[in-house]
Amino acid sequence: MYNKSKLKTVISQRHLDRKIKKIVENELKKVNVSYSNQNSENNVNTEVNCIGQNLTEIQQASDVGDNLSFTHENQEEDNSFADILIPEKPFDFGDSSQSCSNTNLANVNNFDKNDKPTIQEKLQNWAxxxxxxxxxxxxxxxxxxxxxxxxxxxARTLLKTPRSLPKIQLDKGELVHFNLKNTLLQILASNESFRNEDTLLLSFNVDGLPIFHSSNTNFWTILCLIKNFNIPPFVVSIYCGSGKPNPLNIYLKNFIIDLKDLLDNGLTYESLTYSIQIHSFVCDSPAKAYIKCIKSHGGYSSCDKCIEEGTYVNNRVILQNRKATKRNDTTFRLLQD
Known part of the structure; x- marks a missing residue:
C-alpha cells in the first residue's frame, strides 16, 4: 500500500497526456529501422500493426485515466512513468512493442548478413x-x-593464402602434391571457353630442375598442360631434395590416384561432365628411364620400343637393327630384357 501522507496532488489530464506522448515517442524510436525494398511492404505492415497495438493500449489507458485518480511525488516533466501511481493494473507498452521491434531488427540483420557481402568478400571473389x-x-x-x-x-591476408602446405617426407627431400581434380576445377571456374567442350586432353611433363650450381639440391616437378586449350601449364607435384625423388612409388602415388579417378569418373563442373584423356607424357631420356624404371638410354637393351640389344662402338651403344621385334605390355610387366 502507498503512504497516503506523501500523496501531494492529482495528475491533471494535460500532464497525463504529456506522459503518454513521451512514451509513444520512445516506442516509435524502437521500431524506427530501415528496411529493404524487397521486404518493405511486409515489414511496414508489421510495424503498423505494432504501432496500432501500442496506440490501442494507450487509448485504453487514457480512458482509464479519466476515471481514476493519479498521484505523484514530483511535478517535474522528466519523471519516469514509474512515478505514476495506479491502484490496480498498470498499463504496459514494453512487451508487444519490444517483440515487434526485435523481430523486425532480426529480419533486417539476417537479410544484411545473407544477401549483402562485405567489401572484403567482394574483393576476394573479384581477385x-x-x-x-x-x-x-x-x-x-x-x-x-x-x-x-x-x-x-x-593480398595474402585478403585471400588467406596458406603459409604452409602438407608435405610428404621422402628419403632425401620433401614432396608437395596439389590435388589434380581441385586444380582443374579452379581452371574451369576461371575460363568460360571450357563450356563449349566435353573433353580435356592432358599432357604431363616430369623432369628435374637444378637450383644451385654448387649444390645437388634440385626440384623434380610433375606439370600438366591442357592441350586443347591455350592456358599455361600448372604444377601437380613438386619435390625438393638431394638427387632424384626416392622411393619412386611414393613420389608418384598421389598423382596416379588422382589421374585414375579422373580417367574412370570424369570431371563434373556445374552439371557438366568432362571426359579426361591422356594426350602424352613429355620427358627427356634420363627422366623417362627413371620414371619407367628401365635401363638408361646409354646402355644395352635401352630401347623401350623394341628388343634390340645394341652394339658398343666408339665408347657408345648403337642400336642398328630397325626391324627388331617390338616390345609389348606383357614383356614389360614381366621385366623381360
Whole structure:
C-alpha cells in the first residue's frame, strides 16, 4: 500500500497526456529501422500493426485515466512513468512493442548478413574470378585503405593464402602434391571457353630442375598442360631434395590416384561432365628411364620400343637393327630384357 501522507496532488489530464506522448515517442524510436525494398511492404505492415497495438493500449489507458485518480511525488516533466501511481493494473507498452521491434531488427540483420557481402568478400571473389596477380591486389588494397581502414594491406591476408602446405617426407627431400581434380576445377571456374567442350586432353611433363650450381639440391616437378586449350601449364607435384625423388612409388602415388579417378569418373563442373584423356607424357631420356624404371638410354637393351640389344662402338651403344621385334605390355610387366 502507498503512504497516503506523501500523496501531494492529482495528475491533471494535460500532464497525463504529456506522459503518454513521451512514451509513444520512445516506442516509435524502437521500431524506427530501415528496411529493404524487397521486404518493405511486409515489414511496414508489421510495424503498423505494432504501432496500432501500442496506440490501442494507450487509448485504453487514457480512458482509464479519466476515471481514476493519479498521484505523484514530483511535478517535474522528466519523471519516469514509474512515478505514476495506479491502484490496480498498470498499463504496459514494453512487451508487444519490444517483440515487434526485435523481430523486425532480426529480419533486417539476417537479410544484411545473407544477401549483402562485405567489401572484403567482394574483393576476394573479384581477385579469384579474374585471376588478378597478388601485386595488383596489394596495390589496390593500399588505395582503398584510406576509405576502408578495416581492409588488410596485403593480398595474402585478403585471400588467406596458406603459409604452409602438407608435405610428404621422402628419403632425401620433401614432396608437395596439389590435388589434380581441385586444380582443374579452379581452371574451369576461371575460363568460360571450357563450356563449349566435353573433353580435356592432358599432357604431363616430369623432369628435374637444378637450383644451385654448387649444390645437388634440385626440384623434380610433375606439370600438366591442357592441350586443347591455350592456358599455361600448372604444377601437380613438386619435390625438393638431394638427387632424384626416392622411393619412386611414393613420389608418384598421389598423382596416379588422382589421374585414375579422373580417367574412370570424369570431371563434373556445374552439371557438366568432362571426359579426361591422356594426350602424352613429355620427358627427356634420363627422366623417362627413371620414371619407367628401365635401363638408361646409354646402355644395352635401352630401347623401350623394341628388343634390340645394341652394339658398343666408339665408347657408345648403337642400336642398328630397325626391324627388331617390338616390345609389348606383357614383356614389360614381366621385366623381360
Amino acid at each position: 579469384v574470378t579474374n585471376n588478378v596477380s597478388h601485386s595488383a591486389v596489394t596495390d589496390l588494397l593500399h588505395i582503398l585503405h584510406e576509405d576502408y581502414p578495416t581492409l588488410p594491406l596485403d
